[in-house]
Amino acid sequence: MTDTHDMRREMPLGLAQRGYTGVIRHLAAKEAGSALSDIELESRLIELGFVEGARVEVLHEGLVGRDPIAVRVDNITIAVRRREAMAIIVA
């Protein structure tokens, strides 16, 4: 399982399609362009369980701009906007 992930290209979760599964590689708050400061955004993401190594799956998308997305992080589901999800680099 991990082997295949190692070979995959890294990408921001904010660009992932519905049905995407992957593992979080690192957080890059600077890339997100969120209204929050980098530190605040990163803290919040970690507080919701988005840390390196966590398994993620994009379960659902909204209608307008396919935003927000509902993401399975280990065993909970979190709704986030794509803008903030750009800070989560997955592979």
Added chain:
Amino acid sequence: MELPLLHLALVGTPNSGKTSLFNALTGSRQKVANYPGVTVERKEGFFVTPLGRQVSIVDLPGTYSLRGRSPDEEITRDFVLGKASGEIVPDLVLCVADSTNLRLTIRLLLELKRTGRPLVLVLNMFDIASRRGISVDVVRLAKELGVPVVTSIAVRKGGTADLLKLTDEISARLASEPRENSWRALSVPELRATQREADRIISDCVSLPARPDTLTARIDAIVLHPVGGLIVLALILFVMFQAVFAWAQPAMDLLKSGFDALGAFVQATLPDGLLQSFLQNGVIAGVGSVIVFLPQIILIFLFILLLEDFGYMARAAFLMDRIMGGAGLHGRAFIPLLSSFACAIPGIMATRVIDNKRDRLTTILIAPLMTCSARIPVYTLIISAFIPARDVWGFINLQGLVMFGLYAAGITSALVVSFLIKFFMLRDYAPAPFMLELPDYKVPRLKSIAIGIFTRAKMFLQRAGTTIFSMMVLIWFLASFPQPPAGATEPAINFSLAAIIGKAIEPLLAPVGFNWQIAVALIPGMAAREVAVAALGTVYAIEGGKEAAEQIGQVLASKWSLATALSMLAWYIFAPQCASTLAVIRRETGSWTWMAATFGYMLVLAYAASLLTYNVAVALGAG
């Protein structure tokens, strides 16, 4: 020797069952629902342990950390750290976890350890965890964490027995050794390290089956479908408003005929005079005309409670996030706004979960535009008097459709106002992030729904018995005195104080088609919206004299033009007529200015909407 009161605090991630636990321990009936952010206030309760120790326990808003990002989270932080003025620090903090989802709570617990407060980890919802095949090595977990761990099932009888026993054991050995509080807000690397540590402990002590909640996944496939989900949401709202109108009717008819019979009985048994008039016109025609609406109020609360307990609210927020974003609203605003259909007061309180100040303020300002249950009596009364009860397209009740239209008008105007606020006042505004946990669905619990409805019904009746009753006494008095001079031929009410006051205001309201009777009803209606219905009941009952045993609806149909009726409906979509809502806005925004602004803008909208409606209706020949 009597031991001092033991102080406990319930801390934990949102939706982990803190309030359920609080209710189970203290026998209280605080609001419980299946979405994050239900509790936004501190609530204290008391109980006695099996060994007789007196305990004070405080329920707190859920939080993921002690950083205090929003007003509700600050309450929790300040209480745990003993910062709240004049507060005692808790002797023991119960850190409550949803056992199916331990990662975030264990990280919170590791953070809580730094405060130096004695801790217990409560693995709540253990029933669901067992059902899913999650097994926890409690002994090992306690050792790894260095705090006692206990399992609990807050919603089952006896489900808190272990916790009670542990509380006794701990309280016996709680030494007064002062502990160091080394807490400060965690830096990002510290946070990350704590989450790693939490994940390591969990992988050592908890075995998760590869069996996620498939039911939730299957329901979400429909409910969160980009298009299907919105259709489901619209359908739910539509059925809700149709039901309020159609299903409540039999019960309302029953209540109505009960009050009619009571009125007839009073008239038949009591001699003519002031007492008879007071009971018949003031109490029965006035207060009775409001109580008749109890079935509708119960129905709307039933719908909202079911949606809340099932776990739908967070989904609705997800679906509406971008759509409301177009109007400058935050996705988290959806739950407060939907609660405002019941009553704007809890709706405005619920905005505490919104961390961005501007988003929160916008939501507070528009919450009163959501059609609250107190408007139902006014709408229903006028609709049933003026709109024919026929079906359109074969299956939709026309009266229900008009009701739906009024709700839609409220929602639309709220969105427009929010858009204007964003456009004119908060220009330089980047959208605050929307991050929300979507909890697993739960079967609504009959008992909690029943308690919820009972509490609301009781509040409604209490209001009818106090605010509305006292307003009715006032109106009856104003409408009855001074008594007409002997030999007067006009109706007695024309000589009363009410008529004098009403006629003085009438010129102001004449452009929107309101007569002096409506003017009289609108002023005491400031206390609560339903009072207007009661006041009209009393004023027309007194005016009508003895024959006024008629229904208030029929009286209105014969005295008002259709244009006046429509204008009145338009008025009530906007009218700021609820003193308690204004008081809550003042408290939650901490400013008289915002309260005055809300009052002002709603009044202007009400007048403008009525003016437009009335003139258009007259032009179309409904005058």
